[in-house]
Amino acid sequence: MGSQAIPDTQTAAVVSHTGSAIEIQSDFPVTSPRDLAPGECLVKLHCTGVCHTDLHAAFGDWPLQAKTPLVGGHEGVGDIVAIGNNTSHSPVKVGDRVGIKWLADSCLHCEQCRKGREQNCLDAKLSGFTVDGTFQQYVVSYVNHVTPIPDGFDSNAAASILCAGVTVYRAIKYSQTSLGDWIVLPGAGGGLGHLGASLSNTPKSLDFALSLWAHTGADKKKLCLDLGADKWIDFEECKDLVGEIKAITGGLGAHSALVTAASSAGYKQAIEYLRGGGTLMAVGLPGNATLDASIFFTVYKSISILGSYVGNRQDSVEAVEIAARGQVKCMFSVKGLKDLASVYEGMTKGAVAGRIVLEMPK
C-alpha cells in the first residue's frame, strides 16, 4: 500500500440528481484501500480536464443516463496510491502516474475486447458516467485501463489529451488515409461544427489535428493556419463550400472528413465534398442528432461512413506518447475544481475558449 496517508474524506464536485446544480462537497468519502476490489486502484489526482460529455451527463440530455449521485469527469491525471489486494498481473504499481479516460474499464475477455474494441464491451465502465469520475481528489479506477503518463510530460497537458486527443487520434488512425491525403476538419477552429473548415494534406500529423481539436480561439483562421492547417475555408464567407474543397483538392474532393457536427448538414455536405472511396468519420456524441446523407451518392461514390468512439487502451497510450514527445500543442487554461460550476456555465453559453483543466485543491 502507499506510504502517504490517505484521508477519509476529500473535496468532490457532486451532481446529486440528473439536472441538479454542481455541489462542491468537502466531506465526500474516499474509498479505503482495503475496500478496493482486485483490479481496482486508488488514484490521487493532480488535475482533470472538463469535456462537453460531462455537461451531457450532468444535464441528462443523452439517450443514456448517468448514475446519480454522480461525480463526473474523465480526463484525470494523478498518482496511484493504492491497489486492491489480490490484484494479479497489474501493469501499473503504486507511485505510477497515470491517466483516467472515458473508458474506465472493460472485461478484456469478450469478443469486442479481444478485437480491441474495448469501448464496445457490454461490461464497459465509463468514468464520470457509470462510475464516479475525476472531479474529486481520490478516484477509484482500474489497473488494466489506466494510461501510463510518460515521465516529464506535464500533467495538465496530459489531461487535455485523454479525451478529445485520443478521440481525434483514433478517428485519424482509422480514416483509411495515408500521408499526402486531404482530411477536412469542419469546425476546426471553433467549438461549433459549422463555423469553419480547414484542410490538411498531412493527415498523419497528429500535431495538426490535435492542436485544432484542442482549441477554440477567437481568431480561428489564424489559429488553424498557425497550427499547421494547409487551407482554411470560412463557412460564413464561402458561398460554395463543396466547390471550394474540390478546387483545393485538385477537383476530386477530400479523402476523409472528421465530422463532429451536432446537425445533419455537416454529414450531408461531407458526402458531397468527399472524393470517390472517401471516408466520413463520425465523431462526437450529440444527444439527439440523426445522420441524413444521400444514400445514392454514398453508394455511387463508394463512401465509407464510420463511427469512431473515443479510443481503446492502445489508442490512448499512442496519443499520450505522441503528445509527450512534444508533437502536439495543447491549448488549455487552468482553473480550480471549485470553479466547475462556472466552467459549465461558460460552456453552455459557448463562451469557453480552449480546453479547461481543473487543478485539485492541495
Ligand SMILES: [Zn+2]
Ligand atoms: Zn470527453
Ligand SMILES: [Zn+2]
Ligand atoms: Zn469486454
